[in-house]
Amino acid sequence: MELTELTITQAHEGLVKKEFSAFELCQAYLARLEKKDKEISAFLTVTKDSALSQAKKVDDMILEGREIPVLAGIPCAIKDNILVEDVRCTVASKILENYIAPYDATVVKKLKEENCLILGKTNLDEFAMGSSTENSAFGSTRNPYDLSRVPGGSSGGSAAAVAANLCLYALGSDTGGSIRQPASFCGIVGLKPTYGAVSRYGLIAFASSLDQIGPITKTVEDAKIVFEAIKGGDELDSTSVESKIANFRVPAARVQISNLRIGVPKEYFIKGMDPEVEKVIKEAIKKYEEMGAKIEEVSLSHTECALPCYYIIAPSEASANLARYDGIKYGLSESKGKDLLDVYLKSREEGFGPEVRRRIMLGTYALSAGYYEAYYLRAQKVRTLIKDDFDQAFKEVDAILTPVSPTPAFKLREKITDPLTMYLSDIFTVSVNLAGLPAISLPCGKVGKLPVGLQIIGKPFEEEKILAIGEILEKA
Amino acid sequence: MISEEEVQHIAKLARLGLTEKELGRFQKELSAILNYIEKLKEVDISGVEPTSHSIEMENVMREDEEKGKLKTKNKKLLELVPETKDGYLKVKSIL
Numbered sequence: 001m002e003l004t005e006l007t008i009t010q011a012h013e014g015l016v017k018k019e020f021s022a023f024e025l026c027q028a029y030l031a032r033l034e035k036k037d038k039e040i041s042a043f044l045t046v047t048k049d050s051a052l053s054q055a056k057k058v059d060d061m062i063l064e065g066r067e068i069p070v071l072a073g074i075p076c077a078i079k080d081n082i083l084v085e086d087v088r089c090t091v092a093s094k095i096l097e098n099y100i101a102p103y104d105a106t107v108v109k110k111l112k113e114e115n116c117l118i119l120g121k122t123n124l125d126e127f128a129m130g131s132s133t134e135n136s137a138f139g140s141t142r143n144p145y146d147l148s149r150v151p152g153g154s155s156g157g158s159a160a161a162v163a164a165n166l167c168l169y170a171l172g173s174d175t176g177g178s179i180r181q182p183a184s185f186c187g188i189v190g191l192k193p194t195y196g197a198v199s200r201y202g203l204i205a206f207a208s209s210l211d212q213i214g215p216i217t218k219t220v221e222d223a224k225i226v227f228e229a230i231k232g233g234d235e236l237d238s239t240s241v242e243s244k245i246a247n248f249r250v251p252a253a254r255v256q257i258s259n260l261r262i263g264v265p266k267e268y269f270i271k272g273m274d275p276e277v278e279k280v281i282k283e284a285i286k287k288y289e290e291m292g293a294k295i296e297e298v299s300l301s302h303t304e305c306a307l308p309c310y311y312i313i314a315p316s317e318a319s320a321n322l323a324r325y326d327g328i329k330y331g332l333s334e335s336k337g338k339d340l341l342d343v344y345l346k347s348r349e350e351g352f353g354p355e356v357r358r359r360i361m362l363g364t365y366a367l368s369a370g371y372y373e374a375y376y377l378r379a380q381k382v383r384t385l386i387k388d389d390f391d392q393a394f395k396e397v398d399a400i401l402t403p404v405s406p407t408p409a410f411k412l413r414e415k416i417t418d419p420l421t422m423y424l425s426d427i428f429t430v431s432v433n434l435a436g437l438p439a440i441s442l443p444c445g446k447v448g449k450l451p452v453g454l455q456i457i458g459k460p461f462e463e464e465k466i467l468a469i470g471e472i473l474e475k476a
Numbered sequence: 477m478i479s480e481e482e483v484q485h486i487a488k489l490a491r492l493g494l495t496e497k498e499l500g501r502f503q504k505e506l507s508a509i510l511n512y513i514e515k516l517k518e519v520d521i522s523g524v525e526p527t528s529h530s531i532e533m534e535n536v537m538r539e540d541e542e543k544g545k546l547k548t549k550n551k552k553l554l555e556l557v558p559e560t561k562d563g564y565l566k567v568k569s570i571l
Contacts, residue, residue, distance in 0.1 A: 102552035196531045209529055238536035239529070308513040319490060326491070328567055333558035340568045341491075349493030357492060361483070361502055362509060364490040375513070380526030382519050387527055419505060420512055436530025460531060 003028040004165040008222045011168060012070045015062060022062070022073030026055035026117060029075040033119065033166045041141050042151075042161040044080050045088050046120040051075070054117045061115070071229055072115035077161045077170040080121040081128055082213065083202040084108050087118075091204045092136035093126045095325050095332045095351030105202020106237065107171060107213050107230040114229055119167050122157030126353045127322065128178055128206045130154050131425045134416045135355045142412070143185060145449055149409040152182030158216045159186040169217045169226050173203055175210045176310050177404070177429025180441035183216055184404035184453025187443045190216045191223045191467070194460045195436035196241045198227075199234030207317035208239075210310075210433040220471040223440065227463060255468035257291045262469075263298035263397035268428055273406040280445035280452040281403045287476055288401070298393040298400065302385045303431060309386065310430040311423060312366050312379035318356075319363030325351060358419060387435040390457075399469050400457040402428050404441045408450035428455060438463045442470045477507045 003025055006014065014020050030048055037043050058073035078084055081091045083101035085108075090096050104112065111118075125135035133141045133156025141156045143149040144164035151160040155172030159182035162170050172179040174192035183190025191214045198213045205211065215226035233242025264285055269278060289295045327333035327347025334346035352360070366375035393400060405425050415422045432439045437460060441453035454473070458466035483502050487494045494502070559566040 099556065102549065102556065194531065196533070235538065239531075239533070241531070241533065302519070305516055305519055308515045311509065312513060312516070323491070327558065328565060330553075330556035330558070335559070335568065338568075340570050343568055344491040345493035348491055349495075352492070357498075358502070358505060358509075360490050360492060361486055361506060365478075365482075365486050365506065365510075368486065368489060374517075377526055378516055378519075378521060380528060381521040381524040382516055383530075384524050384527040385519065385521070387530060420508055423509075434527075434530065 004032050006168065007219050008070065008074055008168055008217070008225050011074055015058070015068065015073055018062065022055040022058040022117065023052065025073060026051050026075055029119060029167060036164055037166060039142065039147055040144055040160050040164050040166070041139055042122050042157040042164065042166055043077065043120045044090055044092065044123050044138055044157070047087055047118055051117055051119050054115070058115050058117070069114035070225055071111060073117050074168050075117050075119050076111070077119050077122045077158055077167040078108065079124055079155050079158045079170065079172045081124060081173060081204040082108060082171055083204070084118060084121065087121065089121065089204070090138070091127050092124045092138060093351065093353065093356065094137045095347070097137070097332065099331055103202065106199035106234045108202065110230050110232075122155070122161050122170060124157055125154035125355065127204070127318070127356050128154040128173055128175055129318070129355050129359055131177070131181055131422055132410070132415065133157060133182070134412065135353060137353050140412055143409045145187065145451060146409065149411055149450070150185065152185035152405075152409060154178040154182075155190075155216060156182045159183050159188060159190065162186070162188050162216050162218060169215060169222055171213055171226075171230070172216045173211055173213050174433065175206050176314060176433050177426040179214050179216060180429050180439060180453065180455060181405050181426065183441040184451065185409040187451030188216060188218055189220055189223045189443070189470070190214065190441045191227055191463065192432065192439050193227060193231065193463055194438040195433075196239050197231050197438070197461060197463065199232070199237040199240040201234055201236035205321040207314040208321060209317060210314060220440075220442065220467050220474050224464070224467050255465055257288070257293050257472055260288070260293040260399070260469065261397045262288055262293050262295050263393050263400040264295060265298050265300040265303065265393070265400060265402060267300050267303035268402040273403065274408070274447065276447040277403055277407060277452050280447060281401075281454060284444040284454045284473060285401050287473060291472065291476065296397055298397060300389040300393060300431065302382065302389050305382050306386055306431040306434060307423060307427050309379045309382045310426070310434060311362070312375050313383065313434070315359040315363035316366045316376050317363070319360045319367065322356070322360055327351075355419070383434050386431055390431075390435045390437060394459050399466055402455045402457065404428060404453035404455045408447045408452055432457055436460060438466060440466055440470050442473060444473065478503060478510065
């Protein structure tokens with residue numbers, strides 16, 4: 001087997017058994033990256049030197065006979081909105097084009113404690129706002145399954161990199177589907193953890209009540225390994241939680257298919273969905289049934305409100321979060337004007353791309369005097385109703401199955417000119433963020449040559465359970 | 477449809493410089509999106525409490541004490557500032 005086709009566990013075993021060195025593994029990936037990424041453009045920055053020296057360090061540990069953590073020397077990629085100390089972090093925006101991260105995000109710190117090997121930083125929609133990675137200020141990433149199509153977004157670079165075997169796993173972030181939708185489009189596994197399960201410290205904020213970092217991997221087992229490594233409470237992110245995870249743990253071994261009650265929400269199978277995608281999803285659900293799971297129809301009656309609700313809450317939070325890019329503290333500074341206000345206006349005009357500006361405008365509008373109650377407060381109340389729907393459904397079922405996106409990967413430029421059409425590709429994923437739930441995207445079939453992802457949604461902090469449920473289908 | 481003046485007002489609140497061309501485009505795009513969002517007006521929200529945070533949690537407290545290692549971090553942070561003077565951030569005149 002090629003070195004660049006291994007899973008994390010296989011690569012780890014190969015290292016431990018000295019079948020190959022970490023240096024060889026790293027070189028194999030760098031060589032492939034150099035060749036293949038010319039057509040895919042998944043990476044914005046490649047950290048070749050530090051990756052190779054890290055590989056040597058891991059090899060020394062192995063030679064000394066020391067036990068190495070499972071992620072030691074395993075080549076990975078980090079979405080370019082997550083800080084890696086002393087490495088450029090652009091968030092795919094001109095406003096941070098030359099920003100050198102002054103510290104490590106907590107997830108990166110945790111991976112480094114395992115002696116991880118970072119190959120580089122991956123492309124995304126600017127500030128993670130988008131569903132195709134076309135909103136990057138540094139060019140689009142392409143789908144490895146069909147180079148004329150998008151990889152999805154916003155973690156499109158991470159998903160394409162994993163799918164094209166340019167790295168073994170990657171980190172992404174998910175605010176409204178940004179891990180799951182590209183995982184679905186690229187035929188790999190993506191986990192959006194429960195809100196608070198993973199620290200957001202060092203993640204460039206988009207919408208703070210929705211953002212979560214999670215793994216993008218080739219297999220469910222790999223997703224579990226990476227999630228284990230990055231999760232946990234962090235005093236630097238007061239919305240992260242530790243204790244609850246321990247309380248809510250559901251060991252995978254305890255998940256038995258015959259005891260499973262799986263919900264299928266009728267509101268997710270509606271007009272507008274690609275019939276071929278629907279067929280693939282229904283076949284996957286049927287497989288669970290044939291294996292002995294009990295399939296029940298559930299109702300998430302406010303599903304239709306989720307997208308409009310999201311497009312008030314996310315831009316509102318974004319408009320507040322992005323106020324910090326003022327041309328004064330860091331980032332692009334346009335100082336030709338006459339006074340301080342000019343610096344703000346010009347820096348933000350030059351620095352932010354069209355979608356980011358659109359969302360800042362929308363959020364500012366929703367929060368402005370006279371509109372707050374009609375938009376933001378109303379959306380927060382609808383958010384409660386959406387969450388209540390899930391709470392009700394989870395009284396009856398262990399997990400909920402839905403499609404990840406209504407279509408497979410679409411063509412480049414197909415949706416970029418109409419923001420609303422683009423927003424609709426997140427219609428099945430945003431509810432999960434509004435309710436703070438964990439969900440995975442799992443490859444479950446294809447339409448033509450294009451992969452289709454199944455979404456498995458779980459109760460808060462039951463990542464292990466949905467991963468176990470995913471593994472059942474993966475191995476079926 | 478929101479007016480051109482409204483777009484200008486929001487851009488000013490957001491401290492976002494706009495070009496002439498953008499003014500018209502934003503007017504159209506924002507109106508379309510706001511129109512879509514109108515769907516929420518049909519939802520009965522009487523007696524519903526707002527959710528600002530999806531996962532129940534309590535306030536997180538810590539001792540108010542100085543943490544170590546600040547100096548090296550401050551140096552790195554200052555290196556990112558576009559314009560400094562004597563270790564301070566420099567800004568243009570306000571008045």
